Amino acid sequence: MPLGKRLVRGAAASLVMTAASIMLGIASSVLLGRTLGPRHYGLYSLALLLIGMTTVPFFYGMTMLLTRETGKVMASGNRADMTGLLRWSYWVSALAALGVTVMAGALLWTLRGRLDPDFAKTGLLALPMIGLSILMPLNSTVLRGLGGLVRSQFCDLALRPALALLFVLIIASRHTLGASSALIAQILAVAVTVTLSGWWLFLAWREMPQARKAGEPPALTPFRLKGLMTFSAVAAVTSFYGSIDSLLLGAIGGTASLGIYRIALVAVQLMPALTLAISTIVVPSIARLWAEGDRAKLQRLLTITSRATLALALPLGLVLILAGRPLLLFGFGDEFAAGAPALAICAAGQVLSATMGPVFNVYNMAGHEQTALRCMLAGAAINAGLCLVLIAPLGPTGAALAATAGNLVTTGLMARNERRLTGVTSSILG
Numbered sequence: 001m002p003l004g005k006r007l008v009r010g011a012a013a014s015l016v017m018t019a020a021s022i023m024l025g026i027a028s029s030v031l032l033g034r035t036l037g038p039r040h041y042g043l044y045s046l047a048l049l050l051i052g053m054t055t056v057p058f059f060y061g062m063t064m065l066l067t068r069e070t071g072k073v074m075a076s077g078n079r080a081d082m083t084g085l086l087r088w089s090y091w092v093s094a095l096a097a098l099g100v101t102v103m104a105g106a107l108l109w110t111l112r113g114r115l116d117p118d119f120a121k122t123g124l125l126a127l128p129m130i131g132l133s134i135l136m137p138l139n140s141t142v143l144r145g146l147g148g149l150v151r152s153q154f155c156d157l158a159l160r161p162a163l164a165l166l167f168v169l170i171i172a173s174r175h176t177l178g179a180s181s182a183l184i185a186q187i188l189a190v191a192v193t194v195t196l197s198g199w200w201l202f203l204a205w206r207e208m209p210q211a212r213k214a215g216e217p218p219a220l221t222p223f224r225l226k227g228l229m230t231f232s233a234v235a236a237v238t239s240f241y242g243s244i245d246s247l248l249l250g251a252i253g254g255t256a257s258l259g260i261y262r263i264a265l266v267a268v269q270l271m272p273a274l275t276l277a278i279s280t281i282v283v284p285s286i287a288r289l290w291a292e293g294d295r296a297k298l299q300r301l302l303t304i305t306s307r308a309t310l311a312l313a314l315p316l317g318l319v320l321i322l323a324g325r326p327l328l329l330f331g332f333g334d335e336f337a338a339g340a341p342a343l344a345i346c347a348a349g350q351v352l353s354a355t356m357g358p359v360f361n362v363y364n365m366a367g368h369e370q371t372a373l374r375c376m377l378a379g380a381a382i383n384a385g386l387c388l389v390l391i392a393p394l395g396p397t398g399a400a401l402a403a404t405a406g407n408l409v410t411t412g413l414m415a416r417n418e419r420r421l422t423g424v425t426s427s428i429l430g
Contacts, residue, residue: 017157022273024161026331029266031168033259033332035177042259043119044179046250047126048186053243054104055133057236058096062089063137070145079208082142086205089138097131104130118179119255125180132190139197146204155197163189237373241380241410245403248387253395261396263332264339264346268320271313271350275358286358290366290422299424306357306428313354320347342400349404356415357426363414366422372414379410 033041066089073081108115108123115123144152167185171177250258289298320327324347325340363372383406390398419425 017153018273021157021161022270024158024165025269026266028161028165028168029263030331031165031172032177032182033263033266033336035172036179036182036259038256038259038335039254040118040179040259041263042250042255042257043116043122044182044259045246045262046119046255046258047122047179047183048129049243049246049250050123051126051129051133053239053247054100055130056239058093058100058134062093062134063141066138066141066145070142073145079205079210082146082205082208086138086142089142090135093135093138097134100134101127101130116255122179122183126183126187129183129187129190132187132194136190136194139194139201143197143201143204146201146208148200148204151200152197155193155200159196160189160193163192237376237380241376241383241406244380244384245387245399245406248384249391249396249399252387252391253399257395260336260339261342261399263328263336264324264343264396264400267324267327267331267339267343268346268350271316271320271347271354275309275313275354286361290362295423302357302362302424302426303428306355306426309357310351310354310428313351317347317351320344339396342396345397345400345404349407352408353411355428356411357428359411359414359418359426362418362422362424362426368421371417371421375410375413378413379406379408382406382409 032044036044066085069085070082073085105124105127108120108127112120140152140156143155164186167188168177168182171181171185175181246258246261249261286298286301289295289301321344324343325337328337328340328343360372383402386402386405387399390402392398394401415425415427
């Protein structure tokens, strides 16, 4: 299939399956929220949050590195080069998965007497998820690089959340559902997804040419580990930036407050998902126009993008701000209605961020990722400081205020300096 058609097909599939993933995630959260209640949903969310913070740096680093190296193999390599890349990647990932799992298990075992018994049990049962989450990006990333755009999207966005919901329903029909059993459903879903994507990867690998193109050197470079560490460091900061409010709320306000807050975030997640769906389509064009030096076309694209994003985010944001409490009562029950103020604050923050457009993407495409990282660190500091002040008196509402303020500081700092650094602006004002 020609590259253009393949990209269009992949973009369309991404939009459809992103929508499916959101709907499946909301359905799963409604089921778990109503079944577990705030405290046990908080335990479940905290376990997934800690797994994410532990694995996202390696996950993101390996994804970015494999994307780059797979591109080299596809440009000038053969099946032997791909075999070498996969062998190296699996060895490094397996060692990382084993090391992180053993360290997490040892820490839980050492602190088991000081931890909440339910959390200690949930944490021990969640250990297999660490290894699976580290291994998960290998298959889907390489499969995507080998041309399996739709299959990789299907595994990541549709199959895994669908299986997780199915396994939750099966477990709930036979046993009392708890935080531990909900995690088991997630582990089973990831395991099945990894198996299927691995089989599709094997089929794609088998179709590669066995011989390297004449005169072409080996595709692999000796700097893969350095690249992995660089990408992972950026991801570690990003993961911390996105999780600090929830972690501090769980530590200060307890798991019940965390459960209420995480449900509020589930309700508002459609807004950043819409932004991501649009940015996934336009980022390659931003990179191309920047490389070509066509600032006029780039400015028009950014203005259209930011206004389209706001047009999608504003109506949904108004609904969540004005009708958040009835929606939480209808979807999750009385216990989670206390998250309505947090929901309204987060929704308002998303609307304000939408007015600034895809500024983070512009910084990255223009080579100013270090400046963007410094802005993120400033936002994270504001977030953490406000959490320490606001969570004790305000609970989930305080966490929402802190997170929203940190996010607006980050985007505001980038928007303030964007025109000086790049010559364009991403805001809706153009």
